[in-house]
Amino acid sequence: MSDLSSSDLSPFRDLLGEGGLITDAGSLIRYTHDQRALMQGQTPGVLRPRSTEEVREIVRLAARLGFGLVPQGGNTSYVGGATPEPGRGQLVVALERMNQVRSVDPMGFTLACDAGTILADAQAAAEASGCLLPLSLGAEGSCRLGGNVGTNAGGLQVLRYGMTRDLVLGLEVVLPDGSLFSDMRTLRKNNIGYDLKQLFIGAEGTLGIVTGVVLKLWPAQTRRATAWMQLTAGAPIPEIAALVRRETADLASTFELISASSLELVADMRGAELGLAAGPGGAVLLELSASSQRIPLDDILLGTLEALIEAGHVEDAVLAQSERQRREMWLIRETIPEAEKHAGGSVKLDIAVPTSAVSAFLTRAGAVVEVQAPGTRLSFYGHVGDGNIHFNLMVPPGRDRIGFTGEVEEGVAHAVYAVAIDLGGSFSAEYGIGRFKRDLLSRYGDPTRLALLGALKQAIDPQGLMNAGAMI
Amino acid sequence: MSDLSSSDLSPFRDLLGEGGLITDAGSLIRYTHDQRALMQGQTPGVLRPRSTEEVREIVRLAARLGFGLVPQGGNTSYVGGATPEPGRGQLVVALERMNQVRSVDPMGFTLACDAGTILADAQAAAEASGCLLPLSLGAEGSCRLGGNVGTNAGGLQVLRYGMTRDLVLGLEVVLPDGSLFSDMRTLRKNNIGYDLKQLFIGAEGTLGIVTGVVLKLWPAQTRRATAWMQLTAGAPIPEIAALVRRETADLASTFELISASSLELVADMRGAELGLAAGPGGAVLLELSASSQRIPLDDILLGTLEALIEAGHVEDAVLAQSERQRREMWLIRETIPEAEKHAGGSVKLDIAVPTSAVSAFLTRAGAVVEVQAPGTRLSFYGHVGDGNIHFNLMVPPGRDRIGFTGEVEEGVAHAVYAVAIDLGGSFSAEYGIGRFKRDLLSRYGDPTRLALLGALKQAIDPQGLMNAGAMI
Numbered sequence: 001m002s003d004l005s006s007s008d009l010s011p012f013r014d015l016l017g018e019g020g021l022i023t024d025a026g027s028l029i030r031y032t033h034d035q036r037a038l039m040q041g042q043t044p045g046v047l048r049p050r051s052t053e054e055v056r057e058i059v060r061l062a063a064r065l066g067f068g069l070v071p072q073g074g075n076t077s078y079v080g081g082a083t084p085e086p087g088r089g090q091l092v093v094a095l096e097r098m099n100q101v102r103s104v105d106p107m108g109f110t111l112a113c114d115a116g117t118i119l120a121d122a123q124a125a126a127e128a129s130g131c132l133l134p135l136s137l138g139a140e141g142s143c144r145l146g147g148n149v150g151t152n153a154g155g156l157q158v159l160r161y162g163m164t165r166d167l168v169l170g171l172e173v174v175l176p177d178g179s180l181f182s183d184m185r186t187l188r189k190n191n192i193g194y195d196l197k198q199l200f201i202g203a204e205g206t207l208g209i210v211t212g213v214v215l216k217l218w219p220a221q222t223r224r225a226t227a228w229m230q231l232t233a234g235a236p237i238p239e240i241a242a243l244v245r246r247e248t249a250d251l252a253s254t255f256e257l258i259s260a261s262s263l264e265l266v267a268d269m270r271g272a273e274l275g276l277a278a279g280p281g282g283a284v285l286l287e288l289s290a291s292s293q294r295i296p297l298d299d300i301l302l303g304t305l306e307a308l309i310e311a312g313h314v315e316d317a318v319l320a321q322s323e324r325q326r327r328e329m330w331l332i333r334e335t336i337p338e339a340e341k342h343a344g345g346s347v348k349l350d351i352a353v354p355t356s357a358v359s360a361f362l363t364r365a366g367a368v369v370e371v372q373a374p375g376t377r378l379s380f381y382g383h384v385g386d387g388n389i390h391f392n393l394m395v396p397p398g399r400d401r402i403g404f405t406g407e408v409e410e411g412v413a414h415a416v417y418a419v420a421i422d423l424g425g426s427f428s429a430e431y432g433i434g435r436f437k438r439d440l441l442s443r444y445g446d447p448t449r450l451a452l453l454g455a456l457k458q459a460i461d462p463q464g465l466m467n468a469g470a471m472i
Numbered sequence: 473m474s475d476l477s478s479s480d481l482s483p484f485r486d487l488l489g490e491g492g493l494i495t496d497a498g499s500l501i502r503y504t505h506d507q508r509a510l511m512q513g514q515t516p517g518v519l520r521p522r523s524t525e526e527v528r529e530i531v532r533l534a535a536r537l538g539f540g541l542v543p544q545g546g547n548t549s550y551v552g553g554a555t556p557e558p559g560r561g562q563l564v565v566a567l568e569r570m571n572q573v574r575s576v577d578p579m580g581f582t583l584a585c586d587a588g589t590i591l592a593d594a595q596a597a598a599e600a601s602g603c604l605l606p607l608s609l610g611a612e613g614s615c616r617l618g619g620n621v622g623t624n625a626g627g628l629q630v631l632r633y634g635m636t637r638d639l640v641l642g643l644e645v646v647l648p649d650g651s652l653f654s655d656m657r658t659l660r661k662n663n664i665g666y667d668l669k670q671l672f673i674g675a676e677g678t679l680g681i682v683t684g685v686v687l688k689l690w691p692a693q694t695r696r697a698t699a700w701m702q703l704t705a706g707a708p709i710p711e712i713a714a715l716v717r718r719e720t721a722d723l724a725s726t727f728e729l730i731s732a733s734s735l736e737l738v739a740d741m742r743g744a745e746l747g748l749a750a751g752p753g754g755a756v757l758l759e760l761s762a763s764s765q766r767i768p769l770d771d772i773l774l775g776t777l778e779a780l781i782e783a784g785h786v787e788d789a790v791l792a793q794s795e796r797q798r799r800e801m802w803l804i805r806e807t808i809p810e811a812e813k814h815a816g817g818s819v820k821l822d823i824a825v826p827t828s829a830v831s832a833f834l835t836r837a838g839a840v841v842e843v844q845a846p847g848t849r850l851s852f853y854g855h856v857g858d859g860n861i862h863f864n865l866m867v868p869p870g871r872d873r874i875g876f877t878g879e880v881e882e883g884v885a886h887a888v889y890a891v892a893i894d895l896g897g898s899f900s901a902e903y904g905i906g907r908f909k910r911d912l913l914s915r916y917g918d919p920t921r922l923a924l925l926g927a928l929k930q931a932i933d934p935q936g937l938m939n940a941g942a943m944i
Contacts, residue, residue, distance in 0.1 A: 107710045108828030108859070109717070152663050163661060166638060179920045186826040188858040189635060189901040191624050191674055193913055193943055196924050198670035202663055219718040238579045245581070246691040249723065249762040290721040294775050300766045354658040356580030386660040387580075429661040441665055448651045452932070453665050459931035460924070471665055 009045045011065065012091070015057050019097075022046040031092045034083045035076045035139075036348075038402065039435065041083035043070070046092040052172060052180065052211040058093060059209065059465070060178040067091045068468045071205035073116065073147030076139040078348060079434030081151060081204050085469045093209060095146050101125040102212070109217040110169060110186040115146030115210045122215070131217040132291075134161035134253070138337060146210040152202035154430030159385040160253040161218070163430070164201065170214030171197040176207070176461040184214050199456070204432055205467040207460045219291035221253070225301040226288075226320040228329050231281030235313040238356040241385050243311070244286065247304040251295065254287040255385030256333055257358075262379040265339035265394075266332055274332060279315045284384075285333050287326075333381070340379055345401040346392035347408040351420045352429035355387040364419045365391060372412040388429040391416060417444070433471040441471065481517045483537065484563070487529050491569075494518040503564045506555045507548050507611075508820075510874065511907065513555035515542070518564040524644060524652065524683040530565060531681065531937070532650040539563045540940045543677035545588065545619030548611040550820060551906030553623060553676050557941045565681060567618050573597040574684070581689040582641060582658040587618030587682045594687070603689040604763075606633035606725070610806060618682040624674035626902035631857040632725040633690070635902070636673065642686030643669040648679070648933040656686050671928070676904055677939040679932045691763035693725070697773040698760075698792040700801050703753030707785040710828040713857045715783070716758065719776040723767065726759040727857030728805055729830075734851045737811035737866075738804050746804060751787050756856075757805050759798075805853070812851055817873040818864035819880040823892045824901035827859040836891045837863060844884040860901040863888060889916070905943040913943065 013021045022028060023045045032041035044067075049055045062069050068090040072082040084090040095116030102112040106129040113122055119140040126133040135148060137155030147153075149171065153164045161167065170184040183197050200207055231240070237257065244252050260278040267274050276283070286304075288297050301319065308314040320326035340346040353361045362380065369376055377394035393412070395404045417427045421444065433441050442450065457464075457472055485493045494500060495517045504513035516539075521527045534541050540562040544554040556562040567588030574584040578601040585594055591612040598605040607620060609627030619625075621643065625636045633639065642656040655669050672679055703712070709729065716724050732750040739746050748755070758776075760769050773791065780786040792798035812818040825833045834852065841848055849866035865884070867876045889899040893916065905913050914922065929936075929944055 105826065105828050107714045108826045109714070110826070152667070154661055154663075158661065162638070165667070166634070175920070175924075179923075181920050181924065182918070183921070185896050185898070187824045187896070187898055187901075188827065189626055189630065189824045189855075189860045190898045191626075191900050191902055191904045192898055192917065193674075193905055193921070193925050194671065194679075194928055195624070195637070195674050196921060196928075199666065202665075202667050207666075218722065219714075242579045242581070242691075246763045247766065249764045249767045250690065251721065291718045292721045292772070294719065294768075294772045295721045296766075296768065300764070303766050352659045352661045354577065354580045354582070355660065356577050383661075388661045424657050424659070426657070426659055426662045426664055428663050429659075430663055432663045433665055445664065446654070448647070448653050449655070449665070449668060451651075452647075452653065452668050455931045456666055456668075456928070459927045 011061055012045065012047055012058065015061065016047060016049060016054060020048045022048065031072060031075060031094060032084060034080045036078055038405065039080045039083050042086040043084040043092050044089055046094050048094050048097050050097045052174065055093065055174045055209055055211050056178050056180060059174050059176065062091060063178070063463060063465055068465055069093050070467050071095065071146065071150070071209045073144030074118065074139060074142040076143045076147065077151065077434055078431045079436040081432055081434030081470050082147065083435060085435065088468060090468065095144060098211065104129045104131065105186060106131050108186055110214055111217055112184055112212065112214045113145060115144065115213055117145050119143050119145060119148060126217050127220060130220050132220050133215060133217055135164060135167055138334060145213045149201055149210050149213055150203060150205050151432045154383065154388065156256065156383065157253045158383055159255050160250065167215045168197065168201055168213065169216055171200055171210060172212030173200050173208040173210050176463065176465045181208065184212055186214055202432065204434065204470045206457060206471050207466060221289035221291055223290045223293060223295065223297050224287060224326070225297040226326045226329060227286045227301055227305060228276050228318045229284045229286060229305070229308065229314045230277060230279030230316045231284060232312060232315045233280035235281035237358045237384055240308060240313050241355060243307060244304060247307055248288050248300055251288045251290055251297070251300065252286060253289045254285060256285040257381055257384040258283045258285060258333060259380045261377060262336045262381045263332070265343050265379055266335050269339040269342040275328065276318060276332060285329055336379065336381055340392060340394065344395045344397060346379055346394050347405050349391045349413055349416055350429050350431040351389045351391050351416070351425060351427070353387050353420055353423045353425035355385065357423040357425065358384045358387055358389065361389065361419060361423055361425065365416045368415045368419055369393065369412055372415050435469055438471065483533055484517065484519055484530065487533065488519060488521060488526060492520050494520065503544060503547060503566060504556060506552045508550055510877065511552045511555050514558040515556040515564050516561055518566050520566050520569050522569045524646065527565065527646045527681055527683050528650050528652060531646050531648065534563060535650070535935060535937055540937055541565050542939050543567065543618065543622070543681045545616030546590065546611060546614040548615045548619065549623065549906050550903045551908040553904055553906030553942050554619065555907060557907065560940060562940065567616060570683065576601045576603070577658060578603050580658055582686055583689055584656060584684065584686045585617060587616065587621070587685055589617050591615050591617060591620060598689050599692060602692050604692050605687060605689055607636060607639055610809060617685045621673055621682050621685055622675060622677045623904045626855065626860065628728070628855065629725045630855055631727050632722065639687045640669065640673055640685065641688055643672055643682060644684030645672050645680040645682050648935060648937045653680065656684055658686055674904070676906060676942045678929060678943050679938060693761035693763055695762045695765060695767065695769050696759060696798070697769035698798045698801060699758045699773055699777060700748050700790045701756045701758060701777065701780065701786045702749060702751030702788045703756060704784060704787045705752035707753035709830045709856055712780060712785050713827060715779060716776060719779055720760050720772055723760045723762055723769070723772065724758060725761045726757060728757040729853055729856040730755045730757060730805060731852045733849060734808045734853045735804065737815050737851055738807050741811040741814040748790060748801065748804060757801055808851065808853055812864060812866065816867045816869060818851055818866050819877050821863045821885055821888055822901050822903040823861045823863050823888070823897060823899070825859050825892055825895045825897035827857065829895040829897065830856045830859060830861065833861065833891060833895055833897065837888045840887045840891055841865065841884060844887050907941055910943065
């Protein structure tokens with residue numbers, strides 16, 4: 001790979017024009033530093049194509065000149081997936097100028113857009129056509145759809161609508177040899193050989209650069225009913241989630257656990273009591289939604305809450321009586337990552353277990369931390385309706401964040417992963433592998449899986465041009 | 473590959489025992505003839521493993537002895553996907569003795585089973601645990617889940633629950649080198665590198681032999697509301713489908729078009745008037761379902777029908793007042809393939825278009841057939857809520873079925889495909905490629921897609937051991 005200092009990027013400037021190449025140190029920072037400020041990346045330059053054709057030219061040129069490429073959307077990865085690695089001389093390909101919604105079909109419920117489209121912009125385009133794009137996550141104001149596809153993003157409505165993979169109908173991808181895989185059809189069904197687009201979803205940019213995306217939409221959800229539930233001591237979360245699915249006929253779009261400790265962090269940051277409390281078993285934010293006024297959502301929610309109280313799982317519940325009250329419930333949930341940061345930061349473990357094992361995991365993982373890292377404050381919350389728990393260890397007051405992170409990742413994290421894996425779970429639910437979890441993949445991946453991963457990478461990107469250092 | 477007559481299969485007999493190998497001509501027939509009786513296959517023997525370990529041994533042995541393998545489930549492929557080809561000396565690997573449901577988790581809504589489990593048996597196991605396995609298709613009494621996975625089966629409830637791909641959480645696959653890819657986890661979220669199981673879904677057994685499957689379940693749908701709608705002349709199907717999605721809050725699980733001509737075939741076979749009629753625009757079988765009595769399904773259905781009548785799309789509708797009446801509606805829909813057979817058979821074109829293009833397709837494709845094959849009777853029906861139309865050309869009275877099939881497939885079929893493709897559609901929605909549509913794949917697949925297909929096949933099955941002749 002090229003030597004940083006002597007890199008001649010003029011062929012890229014010739015291709016992309018002045019605004020298409022960034023090389024000055026100050027402007028590079030926002031492309032080279034990761035979202036969690038854990039890694040200081042390095043790049044000779046950032047390329048900003050305006051079209052799929054320019055991406056193809058970039059790829060051909062990079063292959064010829066020996067530059068590795070790191071595709072980047074909103075640079076919001078939690079695992080350093082879009083950070084160019086020091087010493088590799090990788091160029092960043094920032095998709096930010098390819099940010100147009102190409103079309104919306106409100107009759108067929110599909111949306112096609114450039115990969116650099118900001119998620120919130122795509123949501124707004126869907127909404128303007130009376131539709132819902134259900135992908136929703138904390139970073140939606142800045143993350144871009146190519147990144148969501150590359151990481152198979154999850155978020156707040158997976159329970160009902162699935163992961164990004166479940167929403168993708170079509171993709172356009174520039175392959176490492178510069179050829180274009182174009183499958184932007186809006187078909188729900190299309191069995192014509194291997195479903196090649198699946199390869200690129202969750203591949204973290206290691207097999208090509210996604211330039212276009214077609215997504216499924218749903219009818220706009222014009223009705224909502226939202227409740228904040230206080231769980232009793234030892235309330236079994238899997239049973240509650242299963243009961244909610246049955247009683248609401250799967251109209252629940254959100255089922256988020258919020259631990260008492262996470263709630264405390266939010267209160268600490270605000271410096272005020274919150275209007276809402278956790279029960280001994282924590283709290284759950286439950287939201288139902290529907291596209292039709294024919295669905296009596298309030299009655300369904302009330303009946304469900306009554307059933308949960310009767311079963312002894314919920315001790316009290318608050319129903320949002322206004323949009324203001326609903327927003328306050330959501331704000332508490334959405335503020336947790338910021339509140340963790342405010343309290344000194346956390347080490348984020350992104351655990352998945354079978355949904356029926358959520359309570360078992362929390363009990364056992366809590367005990368493991370108590371034994372191996374006594375006194376560590378926990379903040380756990382998340383999409384437990386899908387078996388996804390953000391199980392975070394708070395940096396103790398006075399401790400260096402990066403030092404503590406390393407210590408946890410070498411030590412107690414593995415004990416927590418062991419609990420998850422013993423329950424049939426995983427060390428990465430939705431964040432992916434990136435550069436921070438690369439070692440975990442080889443440590444916990446079985447040899448057949450790793451051999452297949454390697455064979456695919458070799459088959460599609462034999463030169464190792466694409467996002468080298470991520471995942472593999 | 474081996475010469476049929478001299479094949480020594482004794483190593484397989486030693487491995488599998490007497491019941492594990494079939495070689496006598498009479499018993500071979502049901503494995504060598506395809507479902508539509510279009511192709512007479514040939515095999516030196518059928519292997520019937522009882523365990524994943526035996527499948528691994530078979531694969532290793534076959535690789536060593538130079539036998540190609542054709543995995544087979546219920547042998548219900550419409551495209552010859554499971555038929556051993558004459559002259560290739562391929563052994564059939566029949567999964568029929570690996571037919572056990574391994575576990576059901578009614579709290580986590582998952583089911584794990586052997587790949588040879590009959591779909592109806594898996595449905596029954598789910599039901600016995602208060603759950604729904606929504607995959608449902610005509611062949612469900614005999615097709616097996618490994619085949620459903622290999623073909624990414626669709627069926628009658630895709631509208632709400634998706635294709636087989638959308639239901640698969642985990643797979644176990646014996647690879648061409650005899651190694652085992654085992655990913656039978658029941659996780660909803662697991663972002664740990666390329667999602668390798670996606671490769672094998674819809675791969676038609678060309679990359680390995682699926683031996684185990686984990687599927688998503690849903691709460692049992694204890695309530696249903698069903699209607700038979702008669703469409704007005706020129707009623708726009710996409711608008712109707714979109715309105716149904718909105719008004720029913722996506723509680724519609726089935727939206728099936730039945731053309732007047734398909735209905736006539738059913739009446740002809742029965743030799744009696746049907747109690748139900750098509751309108752000038754055909755008929756639609758619409759069913760809503762829910763897991764909770766809190767959902768007023770009848771009101772929702774009635775309100776939706778009123779809206780459709782008011783919009784001028786529906787001229788009359790019958791609501792099923794009893795389970796008997798509901799069964800009769802379904803029976804008419806399910807009888808169409810048999811009625812086509814009874815009338816002399818049909819050439820089945822399995823078209824997909826964007827859901828918003830269904831009416832445009834029907835108009836244009838009908839006109840094309842009228843011009844290019846005047847007088848041909850059509851039977852079209854299917855899952856139009858997903859944009860999937862079974863667009864079938866009836867064999868004219870007195871014509872030889874196989875001769876007519878060849879003539880259509882060389883001629884007018886391409887004109888119909890051209891209409892579909894012009895609308896952004898596809899020549900195979902759910903049947904797959906198999907051996908009958910192999911030429912279509914190379915004719916209509918773009919070079920980049922075909923190169924990627926080949927690269928994957930080469931990377932995973934370099935010897936071409938697995939289902940050679942299917943798809944590629």
